[in-house]
Amino acid sequence: AxxxxxxxxxxxxxxxxxxxxxxxxxxxxxxxxxxxxxxxxxxxxxxxxxxxxxxxxxxxxxxxxxxxxxxxxxxxxxxxxxxxxxxxxxxxxxxxxxxxxxxxxxxxxxxxxxxxxxxxxxxxxxxxxxxxxxNTGAQMGGWFRKEIKTVADLNGLKFRVGGFAGNVLQKLGVVPQQIAGGDIYPALEKGTIDAAEWIGPYDDEKLGFNRVAPYYYYPGWWEGxxxxxxxxxxxxxxxxxxxxxxxxxxxxxxxxxxxxxxxxxxNPPALRRLVASGTQLRAFPREVMQACYRATFELYEETAAKNPAFKKVYDHWRAFRDVQYQWFRVAESTFDNFAYFMHAQEQQRR
Amino acid sequence: AxxxxxxxxxxxxxxxxxxxxxxxxxxxxxxxxxxxxxxxxxxxxxxxxxxxxxxxxxxxxxxxxxxxxxxxxxxxxxxxxxxxxxxxxxxxxxxxxxxxxxxxxxxxxxxxxxxxxxxxxxxxxxxxxxxxxxNTGAQMGGWFRKEIKTVADLNGLKFRVGGFAGNVLQKLGVVPQQIAGGDIYPALEKGTIDAAEWIGPYDDEKLGFNRVAPYYYYPGWWEGxxxxxxxxxxxxxxxxxxxxxxxxxxxxxxxxxxxxxxxxxxNPPALRRLVASGTQLRAFPREVMQACYRATFELYEETAAKNPAFKKVYDHWRAFRDVQYQWFRVAESTFDNFAYFMHAQEQQRR
Structure with missing residues (x-):
């Protein structure tokens, strides 16, 4: 009853x-x-x-x-x-x-x-x-005043980025900066910082970063x-x-x-508007991504060794990630990649 | 108030x-x-x-x-x-x-x-x-008694597949079959049909298709x-x-x-169990995917020409798809593909 x-x-x-x-x-x-x-x-x-x-x-x-x-x-x-x-x-x-x-x-x-x-x-x-x-989905990698071509370009880079990503990038010479949203634009304009990440095209556009940093990188590997x-x-x-x-x-x-x-x-129309305004879209070079990936898992292992609560969650999370990645590589990502490839070809022909 | x-x-x-x-x-x-x-x-x-x-x-x-x-x-x-x-x-x-x-x-x-x-x-x-x-997410391409290596292998193939996918595949010589879930297994076992698609590993495993068709194809391009x-x-x-x-x-x-x-x-543990039981995982060859893609959009154009209600929804859907694909190729799919690639390398080293 x-x-x-x-x-x-x-x-x-x-x-x-x-x-x-x-x-x-x-x-x-x-x-x-x-x-x-x-x-x-x-x-x-x-x-x-x-x-x-x-x-x-x-x-x-x-x-x-x-x-x-x-x-x-x-x-x-x-x-x-x-x-x-x-x-x-x-x-x-x-x-x-x-x-x-x-x-x-x-x-x-x-x-x-x-x-x-x-x-x-x-x-x-x-x-x-x-x-x-x-959820925001995968975020962008942020706005850079200069291009990032090699891992060496990260050395000394003053980058507004927080949390674990800041700690990871520190291993590669970046000087992470903690700056509230409203203060990023003037810092980037004056060159007090070299780069800043925020969210994605729709939110980033509102803060006008495209006017003071020409290069817009992807992906925000710290926020898939x-x-x-x-x-x-x-x-x-x-x-x-x-x-x-x-x-x-x-x-x-x-x-x-x-x-x-x-x-x-x-996000898609905002990205179109940004590119139309002169923003240069760039993928992080593979070499840079690989160095960041290795530094990330080094940091995870170091943190797990020091913090048992972290280790407990990390072990569960990482085992889950292993299984998910294997599965998503099969139907999901094969479908996406093929469809995007064919579509890109069509767009070029138009 | x-x-x-x-x-x-x-x-x-x-x-x-x-x-x-x-x-x-x-x-x-x-x-x-x-x-x-x-x-x-x-x-x-x-x-x-x-x-x-x-x-x-x-x-x-x-x-x-x-x-x-x-x-x-x-x-x-x-x-x-x-x-x-x-x-x-x-x-x-x-x-x-x-x-x-x-x-x-x-x-x-x-x-x-x-x-x-x-x-x-x-x-x-x-x-x-x-x-x-x-939502089911991207589905699998189904169970095949023989490998599909070229578009010619589709000719005369009796494939349990419904809806638009059946109509698309007909253009490439497939003979689509409409069979209820419970009747697929005996038809596949006897060879009355050559192949059958269902959903994904978790649901497919229950029907036992792996015992009567060795090749498990992906992706189910008709159900991203x-x-x-x-x-x-x-x-x-x-x-x-x-x-x-x-x-x-x-x-x-x-x-x-x-x-x-x-x-x-x-789905991931079900796929692991299927592969452990001898299932051969196969991606549809690129040539086959491309032929299916072209046949799909031919069918859409033909249907839109005959059915104004279809055309109205199709025009909206296709414009939306254009914009989404452009966006998803940037942060989302770059993140996924890189992370999966690095992970696959790690798994090979283990």
């Missing part, structure tokens, strides 16, 4: 939460992913469970949201978990790892591959529950996809009625579908 | 729907996608909106579900729209088109690229509303992804309270996340 409907009993409480986003409103898609969650939760609970989203800095600084949720300053946050790699390296697995998982693969790992369960224990130590809520996370204070999560937990989980999944679709629709 | 909560007013009705699936219960992931929708809808409406899912043939034959929903024999169905390409070719755009869109791309087209709006008009003509609800659809009788849809519409929409998106994750987790 079914349990008596809780709503019919009037048993479900009115709940008001505040959600601190790590993103400014100007990044309408990634910030919008948090608002999408809030909107769906309200719609699914007849407005009884309301989450108000605040942009980065409105009530909590963008990079302080994990602490704010842990301390129950706010009940929730919408963020990218790799922002907290400095707090504790395993956070990064929940967001993006260099040469890691693409959107399909991280979705598989988190939603059905045991990744979320492995991370759950880690997050519980910080009093957090993390729910996947949005970026999983976005909806953090909830663990005690607050446990207090939620089951219907609200279900609504929040479904709203977060809904948000992944929505955000990924929006980025995939918005 | 917010509208007064409808649930609190007791204004929301108890609704019971029947949903006819096109899939048997033995295909637990694809059939499960429909059940996932039903389960989420119930959870999100405090069990007031209940959908009971019936397997193919229980109340409606698997390939008759579109008619059954149109006639209101059942309120809903869970299906693959290309099953109805014989009824009217534009149905196929909602499922999969040969050399069409991968999972990310069809999600983008339907959810944010205007595809759903274009198809909505078409579906309305059949009294249907179609909501994306699940298969979008699954939740059909609702249009009049019944319009009668739903807004909260139930929202619950159904979110549940369907939730189901896409769930189903895609499950297939991506289940």
């Amino acid at each position: 079914l349990a008596a409907p809780a709503l019919a009993q009037g048993a479900l409480p009115e709940i008001r939460w505040r959600c601190a986003s790590s993103f400014p409103k100007s990044l309408d898609t990634i910030y919008g992913a948090g608002e999408h969650v809030a909107r769906r939760v309200a719609a699914l609970t007849d407005n009884k469970f309301q989450i108000r989203v605040f942009a980065a800095g409105e009530i909590v600084p963008g990079l302080a949201v994990a602490d704010a949720v842990q301390n129950n300053t706010v009940e929730a946050a919408h963020t990218a978990s790799y922002y907290f790699v400095g707090k504790d390296p395993p956070f990064a697995f929940d967001g993006a790892m260099p040469f890691g998982l693409n959107m399909r693969q991280i979705n598989a790992w988190l939603q059905a591959g045991g990744g979320r369960e492995v991370l759950q224990e880690f997050f519980a130590g910080y009093g957090l529950v993390s729910i996947p809520a949005g 996809s970026l999983n976005l996370s909806f953090y909830v204070n663990k005690a607050k999560w446990e207090e939620l009625p089951q219907l609200y937990k279900d609504a929040l989980e479904s709203a977060c999944r809904d948000s992944t579908i929505e955000t990924m679709a929006k980025y995939d629709v918005q | 917010l509208a007064a909560p409808a649930l609190a007013q007791g204004a929301l009705p108890e609704i019971r729907w029947r949903c006819a699936s096109s899939f048997p219960k033995s295909l637990d992931t694809i059939y499960g996608a429909g059940e996932h929708v039903a389960r989420r809808v119930a959870a999100l409406t405090d069990n007031k909106f209940q959908i009971r899912v019936f397997a193919a043939g229980e109340i409606v034959p698997g390939l008759a579900v579109a008619d059954a929903v149109q006639n209101n024999t059942v309120e809903a169905a869970h299906t693959a729209s290309y099953y109805f390409v014989g009824k009217d070719p534009p149905f196929a755009f909602d499922g999969a088109m040969p050399f069409g869109l991968n999972m990310r791309q069809i999600n983008a087209w339907l959810q944010a690229g205007g595809g759903r709006e274009v198809l909505q008009e078409f579906f309305a003509g059949y009294g249907l509303v179609s909501i994306p609800a699940g 992804s298969l979008n699954l659809s939740f059909y609702v009788n249009k009049a019944k849809w319009e009668e739903l309270p807004q909260l139930y519409k929202d619950a159904l929409e979110s549940a369907c998106r939730d189901s896409t996340i769930e189903t895609m994750a499950k297939y991506d987790v289940q």
Whole structure:
């Protein structure tokens, strides 16, 4: 027999939460992913469970949201978990790892591959529950004032890049810079920095980097996809009625579908406009990619040797990645590569 | 001001729907996608909106579900729209088109690229509303008793393959066969047919094709992804309270996340088991792929010339595909290909 409907009993409480986003409103898609969650939760609970989203800095600084949720300053946050790699390296697995998982693969790992369960224990130590809520897909490698032709060109390069990617690139002579979004343009214009990575064409275009750095590199090998996370204070999560937990989980999944679709629709025309404005599109040279790949796995091994929590997640993640890569090389990537090749030929003939 | 909560007013009705699936219960992931929708809808409406899912043939034959929903024999169905390409070719755009869109791309087209709006008009003509609800990813090319080395090897080949792919292959001499899932194995064993495509490793393994056909080809170029659809009788849809519409929409998106994750987790170990059992994995030769690609676009042009409804959707779809392919060749596929290449090298060294 079914349990008596809780709503019919009037048993479900009115709940008001505040959600601190790590993103400014100007990044309408990634910030919008948090608002999408809030909107769906309200719609699914007849407005009884309301989450108000605040942009980065409105009530909590963008990079302080994990602490704010842990301390129950706010009940929730919408963020990218790799922002907290400095707090504790395993956070990064929940967001993006260099040469890691693409959107399909991280979705598989988190939603059905045991990744979320492995991370759950880690997050519980910080009093957090993390729910996947949005994805950017593969990001771009960023804007460079000069071309990168060899690994030697990385030496001394002042590159605005964060997290693990910064640590990897340090091994190759890069001087990683931490600069907030709004300060990148003047730094790049004056030459205080030589290069900066941000997100992808749609978001990058808004900050106008094409006017001060001619070379736009790909791929952002440190973000083959970026999983976005909806953090909830663990005690607050446990207090939620089951219907609200279900609504929040479904709203977060809904948000992944929505955000990924929006980025995939918005990025292509933005890239066209950038190229039309004179932006030079460049692939990182293979030699550079290979050096970065080797440095990445050196860093992973070093970090795993020092940090048992990292090692635990890393072992699970890496075994999953092994199996996924083998599979994706078969039907998925053969289909994509052949279709793109034929299409490129057609475009040349037009 | 917010509208007064409808649930609190007791204004929301108890609704019971029947949903006819096109899939048997033995295909637990694809059939499960429909059940996932039903389960989420119930959870999100405090069990007031209940959908009971019936397997193919229980109340409606698997390939008759579109008619059954149109006639209101059942309120809903869970299906693959290309099953109805014989009824009217534009149905196929909602499922999969040969050399069409991968999972990310069809999600983008339907959810944010205007595809759903274009198809909505078409579906309305059949009294249907179609909501994306699940995806299989890129499928395999099927099981062959003999190797395919040249286009000439397709001549006279009796291949169990349906829809547009069958029509494309007919141009190259294939004799397409329509055979229900359960009848494929004996036909392949006896040599009544030479080859059969089904889904991917996880589902194919269950039917035991590896015991009667040694060669397992990839990719299934006719299904770079298969979008699954939740059909609702249009009049019944319009009668739903807004909260139930929202619950159904979110549940369907939730189901896409769930189903895609499950297939991506289940397929790799199934493929390993098949290869361990002696299955010979083969890529379709490039010459064969190219001939199929050309025949596909000939067929599209011929169909568009005869069917204005097809042309309308095709023009939208093809323009979207152009833009998506250009974009996916940049960051997304460069990331994937490089990472897979490095990984394959590592695996060889182990």
